[in-house]
Amino acid sequence: MGRLKVGILISGRGSNMEALIAACRAPDAPAEIVLVISNVPTARGLAIAAEAGVATKIVNHRNFADRAAFDAALDAALKAAGVELVCLAGFMRLLTERFVAAWRDRMINIHPSLLPAYPGLDIHERVLADGARFTGCTVHFVRYETDTGPIIAQAVVPVRPDDTPDSLAARVLEQEHRIYPLALRLIAEGRVRVDGERAFVIGAAAPDAVLISPTF
Ligand code: GRF
Numbered sequence: 377m378g379r380l381k382v383g384i385l386i387s388g389r390g391s392n393m394e395a396l397i398a399a400c401r402a403p404d405a406p407a408e409i410v411l412v413i414s415n416v417p418t419a420r421g422l423a424i425a426a427e428a429g430v431a432t433k434i435v436n437h438r439n440f441a442d443r444a445a446f447d448a449a450l451d452a453a454l455k456a457a458g459v460e461l462v463c464l465a466g467f468m469r470l471l472t473e474r475f476v477a478a479w480r481d482r483m484i485n486i487h488p489s490l491l492p493a494y495p496g497l498d499i500h501e502r503v504l505a506d507g508a509r510f511t512g513c514t515v516h517f518v519r520y521e522t523d524t525g526p527i528i529a530q531a532v533v534p535v536r537p538d539d540t541p542d543s544l545a546a547r548v549l550e551q552e553h554r555i556y557p558l559a560l561r562l563i564a565e566g567r568v569r570v571d572g573e574r575a576f577v578i579g580a581a582a583p584d585a586v587l588i589s590p591t592f
Pocket residue numbers: 386388389390391392393465466467486487488549552
């Protein structure tokens with residue numbers, strides 16, 4: 377069986393993209409990154425991808441009349457590259473209902489909280505303001521409502537009393553770089569089944585998701 381063809385959508389730094397590219401370099405990797413698309417021409421991730429020998433493309437949302445036209449261009453580029461699974465990795469554009477439906481159960485996202493808690497932006501600030509003792513990150517299939525969809529993998533990160541939004545973001549990011557490649561591998565190996573709004577990892581100890589808990 378061939379390797380799963382993956383397209384990554386980014387808007388900026390691209391550290392999760394980099395983790396996915398690195399994981400796919402393993403000789404036994406069940407997935408390959410065939411295209412990285414950025415909507416921001418200056419995104420740092422574009423240079424990282426190019427350096428790694430991955431094809432890149434800029435689809436600048438500013439060049440399109442509306443979201444539908446922008447999403448159609450994304451869709452066309454992904455299809456032209458033969459993409460079978462889309463990974464959102466710090467992609468900062470809202471996608472249309474049509475695009476999300478077209479890639480249903482074939483598009484995943486990483487979010488720096490334990491969803492369904494703390495969807496949206498300014499997550500670490502809100503976690504600290506609430507006095508939460510634990511936070512983390514989530515990989516999930518994408519549904520139309522922002523940061524919703526069947527959960528594939530999560531990692532827990534304890535909040536320290538002296539944490540700042542930046543220190544917390546850094547420790548959560550370390551875990552993002554572990555669980556995003558893990559989730560991709562599970563999907564590419566055919567070990568993730570989606571049933572409506574729940575994802576099941578076949579053969580995982582936890583029946584509904586993979587939970588990684590770093591040492592406290
Ligand atoms: C990550 O925290 C990710 O969870 C969120 O946006 C950030 C992107 O960072 N969706 P990077 O571009 O992958 O470094």
